[in-house]
Amino acid sequence: xxxxxxxxxxxxxxxxxxxxxxxxxxxxxxxxxxxxxxxxxxxxxxxxxxxxxxxxxxxxxxxxxxxxxxxxxxxxxxxxxxxxxxxxxxxxxxxxxxxxxxxxxxxxxxxxxxxxxxxxxxxxxxxxxxxxxxxxxxxxxxxxxxxxxxxxxxxxxxxxxxxxxxxxxxxxxxxxxxxxxxxxxxxxxxxxxxxxxxxxxxxxxxxxxxxxxxxxxxxxxxxxxxxxxxxxxxxxxxxxxxxxxxxxxxxxxxxxxxxxxxxxxxxxxxxxxxxxxxxxxxxxxxxxxxxxxxxxxxxxxxxxxxxxxxxxxxxxxxxxxxxxxxxxxxxxxxxxxxxxxxxxxxxxxxxxxxxxxxxxxxxxxxxxxxxxxxxxxxxxxxxxxxxxxxxxxxxxxxxxxxxxxxxxxxxxxxxxxxxxxxxxxxxxxxxxxxxxxxxxxxxxxxxxxxxxxxxxxxxxxxxxxxxxxxxxxxxxxxxxxxxxxxxxxxxxxxxxxxxxxxxxxxxxxxxxxxxxxxxxxxxxxxxxxxxxxxxxxxxxxx
Amino acid sequence: xxxxxxxxxxxxxxxxxxxxxxxxxxxxxxxxxxxxxxxxxxxxxxxxxxxxxxxxxxxxxxxxxxxxxxxxxx
Numbered sequence: 123x124x125x126x127x128x129x130x131x132x133x134x135x136x137x138x139x140x141x142x143x144x145x146x147x148x149x150x151x152x153x154x155x156x157x158x159x160x161x162x163x164x165x166x167x168x169x170x171x172x173x174x175x176x177x178x179x180x181x182x183x184x185x186x187x188x189x190x191x192x193x194x195x196x197x198x199x200x201x202x203x204x205x206x207x208x209x210x211x212x213x214x215x216x217x218x219x220x221x222x223x224x225x226x227x228x229x230x231x232x233x234x235x236x237x238x239x240x241x242x243x244x245x246x247x248x249x250x251x252x253x254x255x256x257x258x259x260x261x262x263x264x265x266x267x268x269x270x271x272x273x274x275x276x277x278x279x280x281x282x283x284x285x286x287x288x289x290x291x292x293x294x295x296x297x298x299x300x301x302x303x304x305x306x307x308x309x310x311x312x313x314x315x316x317x318x319x320x321x322x323x324x325x326x327x328x329x330x331x332x333x334x335x336x337x338x339x340x341x342x343x344x345x346x347x348x349x350x351x352x353x354x355x356x357x358x359x360x361x362x363x364x365x366x367x368x369x370x371x372x373x374x375x376x377x378x379x380x381x382x383x384x385x386x387x388x389x390x391x392x393x394x395x396x397x398x399x400x401x402x403x404x405x406x407x408x409x410x411x412x413x414x415x416x417x418x419x420x421x422x423x424x425x426x427x428x429x430x431x432x433x434x435x436x437x438x439x440x441x442x443x444x445x446x447x448x449x450x451x452x453x454x455x456x457x458x459x460x461x462x463x464x465x466x467x468x469x470x471x472x473x474x475x476x477x478x479x480x481x482x483x484x485x486x487x488x489x490x491x492x493x494x495x496x497x498x499x500x501x502x503x504x505x506x507x508x509x510x511x512x513x514x515x516x517x518x519x520x521x522x523x524x525x526x527x528x529x530x531x532x533x534x535x536x537x538x539x540x541x542x543x544x545x546x547x548x549x550x551x552x553x554x555x556x557x558x559x560x561x562x563x564x565x566x567x568x569x570x571x572x573x574x575x576x577x578x579x580x581x582x583x584x585x586x587x588x589x590x591x592x593x594x595x596x597x598x599x600x601x602x603x604x605x606x607x608x609x610x611x612x613x614x615x616x617x618x619x620x621x622x623x624x625x626x627x628x629x630x631x632x633x634x635x636x637x638x639x640x641x642x643x644x645x646x647x648x649x650x651x652x653x654x655x656x657x658x659x660x661x662x663x664x
Numbered sequence: 665x666x667x668x669x670x671x672x673x674x675x676x677x678x679x680x681x682x683x684x685x686x687x688x689x690x691x692x693x694x695x696x697x698x699x700x701x702x703x704x705x706x707x708x709x710x711x712x713x714x715x716x717x718x719x720x721x722x723x724x725x726x727x728x729x730x731x732x733x734x735x736x737x738x
Contacts (some may be wrong), residue, residue, distance in 0.1 A: 157717060225692070358696045360716045389700040391707075559697075593697075612681040612693075619692035629695040632677075 133301045134282045135208040137308075138343045142169050145319055149348040152371065153198040156356040158363060161198065165346065168205070175206035175262040182259055184243055186211045187281055191237060191245035193252075194261050195219045197351045200329050201339060203246050203261065208282065213298065215284035217245070218330045218627050221355055228624035240284070240296050240518060278302040284518060285332050287442040287562060296518035297442050306511040307336070307445040308344040310483040314450040315375070315405065315436070319346035322402075324373040326357030326364055326382075331560065333410045336446035337377045347375075358629070361386045362394035365425070372402040377438075379411045379560035381595035381630075383421035388592060390424075401429035405452070409438040410560045412548060413477040415459065417594035439479035439488075439548060443533050445512035448488060449546055451480020457545045464503045464540040464549060478545040486510040490541050491534075498540065505552050506539045507532040556587040558598045559630050565651060571625050572602050572633075577614045579603040584641055586655040588662075590630070598622075598631035601658055603638045611635055634658070668734075669727050675705045684728040690721050706730070712737045 132140070142150070146166030153161045163171065184190065190212045192203045200216050207214035217236065220229045230251055237245060237256045244257040252258050278301045287295035323342055327334030342349045350371050357364055364386065367373065383406075408418065418435050437451040437458070451458060459475040482488045487509040490498040498504040509532050516524035527534055536553035539546055556563045568585035572578060582603035587596035600622070606614050618633050642657060644650040665684055672678050678693060688694045694702060703714050712734055723729055 355696060359699055361700065385697075389704070391704075393713075609681050609683070612679055612686065615679060616687075616691035616693055619695070623692055623695065630697040631695070 131278045132305075133208075133211075133278070134304050134340070135205070137305060138205070138208075139169055141344060141346045142166070145346055148319060148346065150343070151198075151201060152348070152350040153196070154350065154352045154356075154363070154367060156353070156360065156363070158366060158370075168201075171202055172205040172209060175202045176209045178262045179203075179206050179212075179246070179259070180210055182244065182257075184210070184212055187213050188243035189213050189215065189241060189284060190259075191215055191217045191242045191247070191256070193217045193219055193233070193245050193247035193249060195221075195353075197329060197353060199261055204283075204329075204339070206262070207246075213281040213284055215240075215242075215286075215296070216330045216335060218328070220249075220624075225620035225624050228621050232625045278305070285335055285442050286330070287332075287517075295442075295520065295523060297445075297514045298518050299445050299512075299514075303445050303512040304336075304340065305344075306485065307447070308341055310485055310512075311447040311450065312341055312345050314447075314483050315407075317341065317345040317347055317375075321345070321347040321375055322371050322373045323347060323349045323375045323377075324352075324364060324367045324371060325349060325376065326352050326354055327377060328354045331410075332442040332446050333377050333379070333440065333560070336440075337407070337409075362390045365390065365395065365398055365400060365428070368400055368403060369398045374402055374404045375407070376403070376405075377407045377409055379595070380408055380413050380417050381411065381559050381590075381593045383408065384417040384592065384594035387417075387420040387424040395425075395428060399429045400425055401431060403431060403434055405436045406434050407436045407438045408477075409440050409447075411557045411595060413437065413479065414594045415475050415477050416473065416591075418453075418477070419473070420594070437478050437480040439506075439546065441535065443514045443527070443535070444486075444508055444510050445514075447483060448486045448508050448510055449480040449482055451478050451545065455480070455545070457543050460542060460545075460547060462501075464547070465501045466503070467549075476547045476549065478542075478547055480546065481544050482546070483510075488546060489532075490539060490546075500542050501540050503538055503540050503549055506535045506537045506546070506548070508535060509533070556585075556596055556598060558587060558596050558628060559593075560595075561626065561628055563598060563626060563628070568598065568600060568622065568626070569649070571621055572600055572618055575614065575617050575621060577604050577606045577610075578618070579605070579638055581649075582638065582641055584649045584651055584654040586651045586658075588632075588655065588659060593630065595630070598628060599655070599658060600631065600633045601641060601654060602633070602635055603641055604635050605638060606635075665727060665731050668731050671705065671709055672702075672727060676702060682727065684731075685726050687725050688727070688730075689725050706734065710734050710738070 142165035150165040150168045151163045190207050204214050234255045242256050244259050246259045281298045282301045282304050284296050284298050325338035329335050350367050433454040435453040438447050439449040440447040458478050461475045489507050490504040491507050492504045513533050537548050538550040538552050539548040565585040569583045572583045585600045588599050590597035642650045642653040
């Protein structure tokens, strides 16, 4: 799909197959195991296999546009079932699978809530425990074949898929994306970054998150590029495998949340880098959480000796509510770093400038709006509002959230930012939301989950974010009061941690159990998150 | 063993109530983000090399298991 090509009225799947037919023998996907053993699919093989899976899925005779969850662990299975569902005119959504370290019971309760809330018609999974909530379809392995019939003609305004505004916390913020929106997004963003069939993407990102799902699955399929995937948990345990894959496949592009750069710079061991060359990379996109210059510099300094090109970092402001990306910018662009910052901000030291997310993509209107509703001037901070051909029309089954998020065709992002000479900078959050290692979390949701644990004092929990210098991301901190101490306190701590891991699919967080009376409440009796954050930070430095 | 437990409490900020058989990974006390941290701490303190592929919930979940694993790797 070359840049600027009109997206006519084809469906997303028809575009994918059209692109695949141009180069059926080129590599489409490579799925890596933890030991870097590879399973390869050419475009021809991918769609042949998709057809087989679709034949099995067709047996269930689901109605057109039925919402179908995909709840399988391997990315290979996620990709094949996603494409099979698309080919049948269903509306698929890739859901967060359980991981080995999660408490399964907590996970199950949470995913049952998601399935019920969104009204899924069926879910493809081997988790038979879900059968009482929603019809369960066996993932394709050796199912008998069924007759496949072409889906009824679909209009470009009809649903292509459902994605969530963040990991599992987005359960009430699902976004149905139609064919026209996703194809406009892929054309605009793929065009901006100059994506071609010659590109190779290496990704550790989960496919149940918009960054992995759009940038490392739908985007390469639309442009005929090769994608090499590893399971997120394999990468977390062994981050060097990412760079080994870059070297082996001569990768050109990769998408990461900000913390991943600091994480790889900090955790990869020198012997694992022997003989590597990163010289094939042309863009590493820093996306989905606030960008810090420090994180990128740590990565650059650590891996420059291995051929990492200069100016390899690219900005991208993206969210599920706009399908994915709304800006693009390269670190070689003038004005990429801003040492002065917005009006009223203390100027940054030379090592901590504000980093631009770039300029709006073609067709995107992005503006900075003051509290009074006026458009802000350069360097004046306000809320970022966006209007684009790929904006959401509303949150699925959630009119209340839709009403507060949309205004006259603009999506109010809840992010604070400013503009300077056409470059945009994101400087904070307006909404009471935390962004932790790329996941969007609401403190109230976290506190409610912790309060379910017996032994935690009623109403005595505070959740807030503290900046983790080493990982260059916000770390979620939960402080909860209890009278329980010693080994029973340890058991309580485990339970709180397991609940949070399973409910929110997070792993970088601190839980502190404290004695009753530690937490500060405001005069109105509400939990004073800011005051508790300051108290916690002060205690940490002792 | 006491030395290892003290190291875990100090370096990974685990609660002081940790005992030799307290599950650390499966209990969520050490999360996946800090697995590489744990390995780095152990490797530099005990001067061993630990391959991620060799460890799992069955041989690396408690201080006692980690202790045995390190002794076997030396």
